[in-house]
Amino acid sequence: MESRNWIGGEWVTPRGETMVVCDPSQISEQVGLLHLSETDEMARASDAAHGAARGWAATPLSARGEHLRRLADVLEAHLAELADLGSREVGKPIGEMTGEVARGVQILRYYAGEGMRAVGSVIPHSQPQVLQYTTRVPLGVVGVITPWNFPVAIPLWKIAPALICGNTVVWKPAEGASLTAVRLTELLAAGGLPAGTLNLVIGRGARVGQWLVEEGGVDAVSFTGSAATGMGVASTAARRNIKCQVEMGGKNAAVVLADANLALAVPAIVSGAFRSAGQKCTATSRIIVDDAIFPAFQQALVAAMADVRVGAARDPRTYVGPVASLDQFQKVRGYQARAEGARAIAAAPQDGVDWAAGYYVRPTVVAEVAADDALVQEEIFGPLAVALPARDFDEAVALCNQTVYGLSAAVFTTNLAQGLAFMEQAAVGMVRVNQETAGVEYAAPFGGMKQSSTHSREQGSAALDFYSDTKTCAVYYGP
Ligand code: NAD
Numbered sequence: 001m002e003s004r005n006w007i008g009g010e011w012v013t014p015r016g017e018t019m020v021v022c023d024p025s026q027i028s029e030q031v032g033l034l035h036l037s038e039t040d041e042m043a044r045a046s047d048a049a050h051g052a053a054r055g056w057a058a059t060p061l062s063a064r065g066e067h068l069r070r071l072a073d074v075l076e077a078h079l080a081e082l083a084d085l086g087s088r089e090v091g092k093p094i095g096e097m098t099g100e101v102a103r104g105v106q107i108l109r110y111y112a113g114e115g116m117r118a119v120g121s122v123i124p125h126s127q128p129q130v131l132q133y134t135t136r137v138p139l140g141v142v143g144v145i146t147p148w149n150f151p152v153a154i155p156l157w158k159i160a161p162a163l164i165c166g167n168t169v170v171w172k173p174a175e176g177a178s179l180t181a182v183r184l185t186e187l188l189a190a191g192g193l194p195a196g197t198l199n200l201v202i203g204r205g206a207r208v209g210q211w212l213v214e215e216g217g218v219d220a221v222s223f224t225g226s227a228a229t230g231m232g233v234a235s236t237a238a239r240r241n242i243k244c245q246v247e248m249g250g251k252n253a254a255v256v257l258a259d260a261n262l263a264l265a266v267p268a269i270v271s272g273a274f275r276s277a278g279q280k281c282t283a284t285s286r287i288i289v290d291d292a293i294f295p296a297f298q299q300a301l302v303a304a305m306a307d308v309r310v311g312a313a314r315d316p317r318t319y320v321g322p323v324a325s326l327d328q329f330q331k332v333r334g335y336q337a338r339a340e341g342a343r344a345i346a347a348a349p350q351d352g353v354d355w356a357a358g359y360y361v362r363p364t365v366v367a368e369v370a371a372d373d374a375l376v377q378e379e380i381f382g383p384l385a386v387a388l389p390a391r392d393f394d395e396a397v398a399l400c401n402q403t404v405y406g407l408s409a410a411v412f413t414t415n416l417a418q419g420l421a422f423m424e425q426a427a428v429g430m431v432r433v434n435q436e437t438a439g440v441e442y443a444a445p446f447g448g449m450k451q452s453s454t455h456s457r458e459q460g461s462a463a464l465d466f467y468s469d470t471k472t473c474a475v476y477y478g479p
Helices: 039-058 061-077 079-090 094-116 153-164 175-190 205-215 227-240 262-278 291-305 326-339 393-401 416-425 462-466
Strands: 005-007 010-012 018-023 026-035 130-138 141-145 168-172 198-200 220-224 243-247 252-256 284-290 343-347 364-367 384-390 408-412 430-433 468-476
Touching (some): 005 039, 005 175, 018 079, 026 079, 039 141, 039 168, 061 094, 061 153, 061 175, 079 094, 079 175, 094 153, 141 205, 153 168, 153 175, 153 220, 153 462, 175 198, 220 227, 252 262, 252 393, 262 284, 262 291, 262 384, 284 291, 291 343, 291 384, 393 416, 416 430
Parallel strands (some): 141 168, 168 198, 220 243, 284 384
Antiparallel strands (some): 005 010, 005 198, 343 364
């Protein structure tokens, strides 16, 4: 498979450099070839989106909803095929990747439903015989910039609400998820969106991504990715005073209190820390455990980790696949080397894995690391978690909040009062009791506090607030 751009309803091969894509599960195997774009190709996509903007905005809301419903049907019909490609390109275990594409179908249907829901409200006016109401209007052209770790769900949870709100889109996916992006766009195109409504440009973030935000004339940008890139995107958008939403990293804590049900807590923590090889912004990266149960927790963790099977992403028995790329592999291995000074308290079995065949990293939990160490403070984005002891509830909450990030957190307890107190005190956008830190409900607001986000929310009806402007209208109907 080779990458192509979808611009103004036509497929065009980018003219820039090429890049070979290898299967992270088996790096000797080639998945495809990327052709990368130059800025003039991005400029054409932006022009196409601007050209289609008026027609799409004038399309009745219910008709836009019908379009999204058709896209959902096409995606559903190709679910297994797209999941297989995603699994080969980013190394996500096939079960998880299939779930992700199914989630994409649900997201499209959810926003299709917005086509029939009420918009705005009627507000009493201070003068007689004046009808005052609000409505939503599209922003225009939205730039969508996405990471590689959810190659289908994240793009769709941006594109679907952007489209239903009447915007046209220029999408720049991550280099490492470009083949999946091309196939997804082929399916969306087959669903019959008008030319120019959705445009896809494959290329390097620092080149065409940055150009899109700085000079592409977009009216808004929705970005998900690392904090370093996101802060740059946000400051460019602020200079241009365009609407901007930036979702970034996390350093999420799962807190295990002394009264926790370990049979519930441990599988949720293993899943939160290691599914997708820890490459989720909501992954459990710090495990804060009350001193009183640390030995019991470790024992249960060691037992659970014995079943964590590392292997090729398309092997249905695999629990943890490879990390997604050579860059990821080198970065995570760097943290692993740093963790050699710590005490490994549990790890996945080493036997039966061909570690050298792909970008495999052994899932491990380490302890005896200082709270200000890079392992505790920086986003690792790999299958390496740190366990920290806490004297009591207050110290556990303090440790949980001792980070620049504020995306997600969980507490495991059988005490309702402690669960509720944690929900109140954890400085994060998403907080849970007796559930893992990862996992997303598409109808609920998603986003972080502190350095994890620009403080807006994605998904659910919160996304409609971002992808539209509110217009306040008043009509005098007196003599
Ligand atoms: P990244 O920041 O390297 O890249 C994200 C996207 O930005 C890519 O499409 C990339 O090409 C593009 N980009 C790079 N430089 C750019 C620039 N100068 N201007 C404009 N665009 C540019 O991130 P990644 O490695 O692809 O993704 C992993 C990160 O994403 C992790 O930090 C993770 O926590 C975060 N993430 C956050 C969420 C969330 O919702 N909070 C969800 C998933 C992933």
